[in-house]
Amino acid sequence: MYKLFFNLVFKRMDPEAAHHMAFRWIRLAARTPVVRTFAAAALAPRHKELRTEALGLRMHGPFGLAAGFDKNAVAIDGMSMLGFDHVEIGTVTAQAQPGNPRKRLFRLVPDRALINRMGFNNDGSEAVAARLAARKAVFKTVVGVNIGKTKIVPEEEAVADYVASTERLARHADYLVVNVSSPNTPGLRNLQATESLRPLLAAVREAADRSVPDRRVPLLVKIAPDLADEDVDAVADLALELGLDGIIATNTTIARDGLGLKSDPALVKEAGGLSGAPVKQRSLEVLRRLYARVGDRLVLVGVGGIENAEDAWQRILAGATLIQGYSAFIYEGPFYARAIHKGLAARLAASPYATLAEAVGAETRKAAQ
């Protein structure tokens, strides 16, 4: 049904216009109590065995919405209604900014992928903080806040920019994410190098503690799939050294070669980050590598090309405690999150593991023996 609708309507529209239309519907549905209650009852995870504790937070299930879909924190209840058990808002930058000129979002339908060069279009940390402060939550969704650098701020002043966002947003965040991995802000990914990342993460940690003295806000870093293996190890070691809570692996990729892309070559050549099915393999590899390095000492969040419950299950076995998706939601539609939670419950029941927590990293541990 959704696939038919996608082919007849969304596929013929500009991808960004389709996003805004779907987004309006989701928000409208979430504001209509009868629709909201009915949808949430049908779509929310309700399998006891999927209950997840991570980052000191209790969740009904491990699957949530990746950053970038709800950049301005305007549809948290709407996404929760659709069964995403946590919602990561952002990326929010210290200053409001328009992002890159359109067109900046492209669908690679035969590859079940997207290319985007949105460039952190968002309302800025002040406006988003005010929105979060005023929010009357309908659903008790875990809300992650993902922060990034304002484009016009030079790289040398990046730390102060992230700190400003942290001071405004940390108190509204169930967890905070430092995004240093989007390919669409010039120089941003250089911040993944440990000599830049160490002072940045230390400053954000300090700012979060200072601005939220009554609670320790969990802090994670989100990395690119394009990091070399040694650099993945270096970030893992740094995260442990600085007492971070977790790592999100991964963001979109700038790679195009060797991915067997089937879409129109002109589209494939568009600048930006590639997401969806083609990034699946590398995201899984990065996750495995991280788990082999840090084990249970950090919460690992698996994201990148998760299309179905089997993909989600493979991430859990590889070492992810939480999992997220974005691109496949565009192709799969409103039942996407439900299908993942339902399929995960079935896989867990058929597995030798008594709990989801026991399954986390099981395959990676086995491979290391």
Ligand SMILES: Cc1cc2nc3c(=O)[nH]c(=O)nc-3n(C[C@H](O)[C@H](O)[C@H](O)COP(=O)(O)O)c2cc1C
């Ligand atoms: C249109 C679009 C916008 C995105 N914006 C952000 C963003 O602002 N911040 C961020 O950390 N990740 C962003 N991402 C990356 C996703 O959160 C995710 O890491 C990536 O798409 C891989 O997951 P997927 O294959 O399920 O889409 C964006 C992805 C897409 C497709």
